[in-house]
């Protein structure tokens with residue numbers, strides 16, 4: 001299963017291993033990808049990952065988490081991303097990019113963060129500016145423009161980042177969204193900005209290429225989102241034609257999370273079984289056997305790995321060996337191939 005290709009829209013991903021988006025905080029000041037990103041992503045492509053989801057890439061400058069985040073808000077940022085995409089694709093990997101806005105969790109110097117409501121993340125964070133309706137519209141347009149640039153850079157997939165306490169999650173959760181206009185209050189209003197972003201992206205993103213959304217399935221705080229509330233939120237998203245829900249959790253506030261191997265699989269399972277989305281399971285999945293079992297049990301369609309791929313860019317090659325699967329190695333490395 002882990003090495004069974006999956007076709008999503010017209011894109012065939014060669015196996016089920018997804019590199020989870022991971023900020024490198026290593027961009028040049030103006031959000032440009034550089035040689036670090038090139039080596040980092042190409043290494044995982046060489047290592048046999050099926051889908052690389054490039055780290056949170058900001059749709060506007062004040063939407064970066066830090067000054068060193070990647071950006072995709074201007075045309076100069078396209079070329080260095082394209083260089084990475086072109087090289088990675090030589091290794092048969094599908095390339096995706098996570099489009100992001102940090103909202104009130106932005107720590108970019110000299111810029112005021114923005115949010116649904118003027119409530120800071122913690123005392124250590126700046127007080128955000130409460131977005132007006134016009135400003136919300138402008139950010140929705142920026143996601144759309146970013147999608148056009150992602151297409152120009154050659155990406156096969158987009159993931160909209162609506163998790164981890166960043167802007168779109170801040171709109172979804174009643175703990176961070178205290179608005180009393182059409183973007184706050186009941187669930188249909190809180191989901192409005194995410195819906196508008198998806199609709200805007202879909203206007204420019206080809207119908208035959210996959211669209212992912214990453215959500216936080218649980219805020220782990222009384223009065224916030226729990227998995228049942230997330231199922232309701234996603235039932236409003238379902239008719240829009242999103243292909244994959246990447247089921248993460250947390251990040252809205254500093255909550256205590258019970259961490260154990262595969263602690264978020266249950267969210268993926270529920271979203272998949274109750275709403276019929278394809279899903280990615282993520283979070284402390286490190287063993288090939290566990291990844292294989294999640295897929296066999298029908299709890300997810302993709303297995304996203306984060307830190308394990310930082311430790312070992314060749315994890316897929318080891319996993320194939322463990323599962324006795326014969327996968328193609330880069331020809332330069334064939335003499336190192338495990339003999340099963």
Ligand SMILES: Cc1cc2nc3c(=O)[nH]c(=O)nc-3n(C[C@H](O)[C@H](O)[C@H](O)COP(=O)(O)O)c2cc1C
Nearest residue numbers: 020021022023055056282283284285305306307308
């Ligand atoms: C260094 C680092 C950077 C991360 N950056 C992002 C990011 O850009 N976008 C995102 O959605 N999650 C981000 N995450 C979360 C990971 O994608 C992943 O969901 C999390 O690490 C749990 O998976 P793991 O146990 O396999 O690492 C990051 C995690 C790490 C360790």
